[in-house]
Structures are given as C-alpha cells and as structure tokens.
Amino acid sequence: MLQKIDADSKGTIFRKRAVVALDDGLYENxxxxxxxxxxAxxxxxxxxxxxxxxxxxxxxxxxxxxxxxxxxxSKYAREF
Incomplete structure (x- = not known):
C-alpha cells in the first residue's frame, strides 16, 4: 500500500515518516x-x-x- 500511495503522490511519501498501525494480537503479544x-x-x-x-x-x-x-x-467520490 505504501508503494501505491508513493506512486500516486509522485514520490513524496517515502521522503517522510510513514506510520503503519496494526490491530493484531500477534503483533501485540x-x-x-x-x-x-x-x-519484511x-x-x-x-x-x-x-x-x-x-x-x-x-x-x-x-x-x-x-x-x-x-x-x-467519499472525498474522491465528490471530486469525480
């Protein structure tokens, strides 16, 4: 997903800090x-x-x- 977002934003995402939130028992415990x-x-x-x-x-x-x-x-639906 980060690669897709970076491509859509013309390479600006990976120059900044990106936080990925996980709601996962394995990750937590x-x-x-x-x-x-x-x-990975x-x-x-x-x-x-x-x-x-x-x-x-x-x-x-x-x-x-x-x-x-x-x-x-919903934001993108209004723009199109």
Whole structure:
C-alpha cells in the first residue's frame, strides 16, 4: 500500500515518516513477530526507505482503518 500511495503522490511519501498501525494480537503479544514484520518491510522497501516506516500497535485499528477508508472514498467520490 505504501508503494501505491508513493506512486500516486509522485514520490513524496517515502521522503517522510510513514506510520503503519496494526490491530493484531500477534503483533501485540509476541515481540518476535514485531521483528519479523519490520524485517519484511525492510526486504520489500529496502533499508533506506524502511527507516522512515514506523509500525505501531493500535487498539481498534480495524474500525479506524474502515473509517479512514470511508472518508477517503467519499472525498474522491465528490471530486469525480
């Protein structure tokens, strides 16, 4: 998703700090899983870009994500 957002914004996302919120029991309760997620981000994006990606645990991340998606969709629906 970050790569898609970066492409849509003409390369401005990866020059800034990006926070990814996870609402996941594995991420919350198992420190090794956190390490694996960070390693996967580094493998996908490269070490330089992944330094700007911060992964945080978020309670009710699913609900917040759904609200953000609905808000973003309604914004774009009005523009077209």
């Amino acid at each position: 198992y420190p090794h899983y956190r390490k694996y997620i960070k390693e 981000v580094t493998e996908l994006l490269g070490s330089e870009i992944s330094k700007n990606v911060v992964i945080e645990h978020s309670k009710d991340g699913s609900g917040i994500g759904a609200a953000l998606l609905a808000a973003a969709n």
